[in-house]
Amino acid sequence: MIKKYLGPISLFKKPFVKQILIFLAYLLISLIFTFPLVSHLATHSFGWEMDSYIYMWNVDTFWNEVFNFRNPFFTNRIFYPIGTNLIFHTYGVWPDVLGIFFLNNLVLYMNLLIIISLALAAYTCFILLNYLTKHLPGSFISGLIYGFSPIMIAFILSQHYYFEWAALFLPLGLFVLFKFFDTLKTRYIAWLMLFFWMCFFTDYYTAILYIIIVFIAIIMFLLLFFIKKRKFFYQIFTSKKILSYVKALLPTLVLPLAFLFFFIFPLDEMRNKAFSQSNYAFYGNTNLAGFLIPSEVNPILHKIHKALMSLFGLQRNYDTPSYFLGWGILGLAVTSFFINRKNKYVLTAGITGIVILLLSLGLIIRFGNIEITSQKLTPFYWFSQLPFMGLIDSPLRFPIAVQLSIAILIGIMVSKIKGKRILGKIIPGAVILFFCIEYATWNLPLSQVYVPSIYKELSKTRDNYTVLELPSGICESKGAFGCDWAIYNLHSRQMYWQTIHKKPRLGAYVSRISESQYKFFKNEPIISDLFRMTSQGGTWSNKSFSEAEISQFLDSFNIGYIIFSPNPRQTQFISAIEKIFGEHITNRQESEGYVLYKVF
Numbered sequence: 001m002i003k004k005y006l007g008p009i010s011l012f013k014k015p016f017v018k019q020i021l022i023f024l025a026y027l028l029i030s031l032i033f034t035f036p037l038v039s040h041l042a043t044h045s046f047g048w049e050m051d052s053y054i055y056m057w058n059v060d061t062f063w064n065e066v067f068n069f070r071n072p073f074f075t076n077r078i079f080y081p082i083g084t085n086l087i088f089h090t091y092g093v094w095p096d097v098l099g100i101f102f103l104n105n106l107v108l109y110m111n112l113l114i115i116i117s118l119a120l121a122a123y124t125c126f127i128l129l130n131y132l133t134k135h136l137p138g139s140f141i142s143g144l145i146y147g148f149s150p151i152m153i154a155f156i157l158s159q160h161y162y163f164e165w166a167a168l169f170l171p172l173g174l175f176v177l178f179k180f181f182d183t184l185k186t187r188y189i190a191w192l193m194l195f196f197w198m199c200f201f202t203d204y205y206t207a208i209l210y211i212i213i214v215f216i217a218i219i220m221f222l223l224l225f226f227i228k229k230r231k232f233f234y235q236i237f238t239s240k241k242i243l244s245y246v247k248a249l250l251p252t253l254v255l256p257l258a259f260l261f262f263f264i265f266p267l268d269e270m271r272n273k274a275f276s277q278s279n280y281a282f283y284g285n286t287n288l289a290g291f292l293i294p295s296e297v298n299p300i301l302h303k304i305h306k307a308l309m310s311l312f313g314l315q316r317n318y319d320t321p322s323y324f325l326g327w328g329i330l331g332l333a334v335t336s337f338f339i340n341r342k343n344k345y346v347l348t349a350g351i352t353g354i355v356i357l358l359l360s361l362g363l364i365i366r367f368g369n370i371e372i373t374s375q376k377l378t379p380f381y382w383f384s385q386l387p388f389m390g391l392i393d394s395p396l397r398f399p400i401a402v403q404l405s406i407a408i409l410i411g412i413m414v415s416k417i418k419g420k421r422i423l424g425k426i427i428p429g430a431v432i433l434f435f436c437i438e439y440a441t442w443n444l445p446l447s448q449v450y451v452p453s454i455y456k457e458l459s460k461t462r463d464n465y466t467v468l469e470l471p472s473g474i475c476e477s478k479g480a481f482g483c484d485w486a487i488y489n490l491h492s493r494q495m496y497w498q499t500i501h502k503k504p505r506l507g508a509y510v511s512r513i514s515e516s517q518y519k520f521f522k523n524e525p526i527i528s529d530l531f532r533m534t535s536q537g538g539t540w541s542n543k544s545f546s547e548a549e550i551s552q553f554l555d556s557f558n559i560g561y562i563i564f565s566p567n568p569r570q571t572q573f574i575s576a577i578e579k580i581f582g583e584h585i586t587n588r589q590e591s592e593g594y595v596l597y598k599v600f
Contacts, residue, residue, distance in 0.1 A: 023123045026143060030118040033148050033441045034156070037115065042108040044446040048318065049489045050159040051090070053449075053496035054509065056106035058091055059099035060499040072096075077498065078508030079474065080466045080557060082520055088512035092162040093201035106499060107449050113165060114156050121168045122147025125407050128171040131178065132345050132408070135415035141431050142411030145439070146171070149403045150295040150324040153441050157297060158318055160397075166206035167400050169199035173210050174217060174404075178345070181221050186248045193252030208392055209401045212359075213352050220348040284394035285362025285380070286323055287314060288372075291330075291399070295322035299442045312368030323360075323399035325406060328434030332427070333406040336413035346412055353405030359383055360398035451500050454563060454594040458501040465503060465560020465600060469494055470573045471534035472507030474521050481518055482507055482531030484538065486567050506557055507531075526553045526580065533576060534569075540576045550580060560600045566593025 031038050037046050045052040065072040073091075076083030095113060102109030126143035133139060146152075146167075155163040172195045180188035192214070200207040289312040294301035296316070309315070325333075337350040358379045365372040375381055384390050410431055417423040458467070473482020475491045483491050491509035498505055506527070522528050526549065529541045545553075553559070562577055564570050574595060578585070587598040 022126060022140065022143075023119060025140075026119040026122040026126075026147060027115070029122070029144070029148060030115045033118065033153065034115055035443060037111055037444075037446065040446055041111045042105055044111075044448050045107065045159065046111060046114055046446060047157040047159045047444060049447045049492075050318070051492060052110050052159045052161065053489070053492040054090070054511075055092065055095070055159075055161055056110055057495040057499055058089075059096045059106055059109065060103065061086075062091070062093070062096035063100055063103060064502075077504050078495075078510070079513075079517060079521075080504040080506055082517065084508070084510060084513055084517060086510070088514075089510040090160075090162055090203070091201075092165065092203065094198055095162060095165055095202060106496075110161060113161055117161070117164045117168065118147055118152065118156075120147075121152060121164065121171075124168045124171040124175075125404065128175045128178075129408065129411035129415075131175055133412055133415035135411075135418055137428060138411045138414030138418070141414055141428060141435075142407040144435055145329060145410055145431075146404055146407035148435075148439055148441070149400075149407075150298070150322040150326075150439060150441075151320065151399050151403055153295065153297065153444070154320050154322040155397075155400075157321055157444060160319070162203045163206060163397060163400070166199050166203035169195045169202070170206065170210060170213060170401060170404050173199070173214055177214055177217055186244045189248040190252050193249070193256075196253075197256060205392065205394070205397050206400070208389070209356065209398060212356060213401055213404070216352045216355060217348050220351060221344065224344050224347075284319065284396050285364065286357075286360040286396055286399060287312070288361065288365070288367040289314060290323055291325050291357075292327065293322075294324050294438065295441070297322075297442075297444055298438070298440050300437055300440050314368065317396065319394060320396045320399075323396075323402075324438070325399075325402070326434055326438035329406060329410065329431065329438060332413060332431060332434070333409040336409040340409075340412055340416060343412060346409060349405045349408040349412075353402045353409075355379075356398050356401045356405070360395045360402070362395045449496070451497055452594050453591045454589060454596045455497045455501050457589065457591075458503070458561065458563075458596070463503075463560060464558075466506055466558045467498075467501065467503050467561045467563060468506045468530075468557070468559055469563045469565065470530065470577070471565065471567060472505070473531050473534060474507060474513065474518060475509040476513050477511050480509075480535065481521060482534050483509075484534055484536045484567070484569070486569070487565055490565055503561070504558070506559070524553075525549055527557070530576065534573060540572060545580060550584070554581075554584065554599065560598065562597040562599060564595040564597075570595070 034046065037044070061075055061077060062072045064077065065075055072093075073086050074083060075086060078084060098113075099106070099109050102112075122143035125146035126139045129139035129142040130136065152164055152167065155161065155167075173192060176188045176191040176195065179185075180192065196207065196210055196214075199210045289308075293308045293312070293314070294305045296302055296305045298305065333353075337346060340346040341350070360380075361378065362380050363378055363384075364374045365378055380395055384392065414428050414431065417427055471483050471486070472491060472494055473480050475481075475483045480491075491507075494505070494507075495509055521531060526545060529543055532538050533540045562581075564573055564577075567573065570593075577597065581597075581599050584599045585597050586600065587596075589596040
């Protein structure tokens with residue numbers, strides 16, 4: 001029974017030791033590519049200081065809701081008292097679930113996640129290519145090209161760790177799909193759906209890519225079967241087969257979708273976002289020139305990076321700072337496509353790579369500063385018209401699937417020349433050389449994770465009063481109300497600091513929120529004035545409030561603590577708070593530039 005259901009995963013097939021050694025090899029390379037992270041696992045965050053604090057908050061919040069027998073997709077520990085639905089937030093349920101073992105050291109968990117994710121992405125690509133080619137060296141090389149590509153490093157450099165974790169499901173999806181077409185066994189449909197849901201509950205961008213590459217692969221295989229008129233093609237559509245496939249899809253796709261949309265997704269908010277967010281593809285897209293510009297963290301080619309960025313008039317994008325495909329590796333992949341184009345896997349990989357590359361260009365296709373076309377003349381425009389696809393506001397992240405296509409093309413090329421004496425040595429050697437030069441990464445930035453002593457003191461109190469931080473505000477990836485951005489990444493750090501003090505917060509920073517949440521805080525007395533003051537360029541309204549209004553505000557929001565960060569306008573913020581709540585302030589503490597007021 002166990003063998004039957006674990007059959008799709010080659011890890012559970014002999015030789016087991018060889019599989020472990022291959023994974024350990026990838027793990028070692030992961031340690032090298034992320035050096036010096038291995039010596040700072042429990043104290044530092046990896047990459048630019050951006051979203052790692054949010055991801056640590058995600059793990060803490062997920063289990064906080066679960067332990068209190070509440071829906072983990074909704075929380076009111078932020079945006080108190082109305083809370084927020086986290087389905088639009090970069091939540092990453094599967095990484096959150098695994099984080100249960102590290103709730104007392106979330107920094108360590110995030111760093112282990114980085115290292116293991118790179119190795120797993122490489123290993124799952126190896127699984128796919130080993131099935132397609134039965135050629136271990138070529139499969140291993142493909143794993144290197146996919147798992148340690150510049151775009152994968154870009155994900156961790158910008159601290160979008162969930163994209164990196166989700167990337168391991170793309171090769172697995174293709175693997176079980178190809179197994180299905182080769183065997184027509186129903187269980188592979190179940191595995192296909194299982195990997196989709198695991199991908200979906202890690203990162204919805206990658207889940208969309210998963211759907212696209214599976215859809216293209218299905219279309220390509222059906223066309224090829226139809227053209228060749230294989231009997232195998234007709235077996236897919238026999239009545240008994242169709243019934244078995246329907247039975248497999250019902251519990252693995254239809255029922256989970258029904259549960260998702262009826263119990264988790266706020267459909268009205270989703271429709272509004274799908275309408276409003278498609279415009280962000282104007283500046284959340286790739287540039288054709290970017291595919292040819294080396295990463296800035298490449299120790300060999302970083303000077304060329306600067307020169308080419310200047311030549312093409314491009315600036316660093318902090319979301320996905322590199323999606324370089326490599327000149328030599330790209331050249332070999334294109335060569336593989338033309339030489340082996342009659343191979344169904346090569347044809348599928350090539351078409352998939354081209355389609356997703358075009359989609360990644362968004363609503364404006366450019367090469368450097370040269371605009372080629374835009375809007376309705378772009379593939380992404382029509383893609384964004386599909387139901388809910390307007391939510392995809394950053395196709396800049398799509399090239400990870402292009403990278404997978406390249407890895408497949410390279411792996412098949414290497415396997416095809418294995419019996420040729422000269423080419424059998426030159427091509428693999430060239431690929432390894434190109435990999436070492438074009439994809440090399442070394443000594444990425446680290447930043448120490450710290451907690452101000454004010455928040456450590458706050459964690460010692462036993463109450464559950466709400467914390468109002470100024471500035472903090474209602475922040476999301478596309479804007480803010482109440483945050484002046486004066487302190488870099490403060491809003492993200494405040495999320496992590498909540499995992500220390502455990503109290504509700506009035507403000508927060510999440511990936512996406514609904515317009516109704518903005519309106520709530522903009523229409524509420526007192527807090528709307530405070531958030532307008534602490535917004536960028538904001539000033540104090542000088543309003544006076546009655547005692548009844550103040551008491552109602554404190555009761556409604558359950559305010560117990562007000563914290564002022566070391567902001568250039570801190571004196572102004574403190575003056576306004578003292579004017580409103582002067583008689584309610586019972587204590588003041590100050591440390592490291594932070595000021596804490598108790599108001600109960």
